[in-house]
Amino acid sequence: MKIIRSKTFTAERAWGALDIANMNGITTRLHWTDQPYKWHVNDGEEVFVVLDGQVQMRYRENGEEERVMLEVGDIFYASVGTEHVAHPQGVARILVIECEGSV
Known part of the structure; x- marks a missing residue:
């Protein structure tokens, strides 16, 4: 059992993470960042939930950004x-x- 106050979580570097759970190979992590990530394709599906702030998500669909x-x-x-x-x-x-x- 744990309670995580996401609004107060910080990391020492952009995209630093707090591991919350690993359920049969599916990880749940809380990330803190103030910098863009990198273009990537995950090894599987990904669910990305904004808890605090704003994030411009860029993605490619049918060759178009x-x-x-x-x-x-x-x-x-x-x-x-x-x-x-x-x-x-x-x-x-x-x-x-x-x-x-996953990446």
């Missing part, structure tokens, strides 16, 4: 093969659920 601004409470689902990159607008805290060891 798309952008969407994610606000607190918004969820981005990356299906297998979705190339994407997160660009926080200032400080953001993000809950990520994905296969263990």
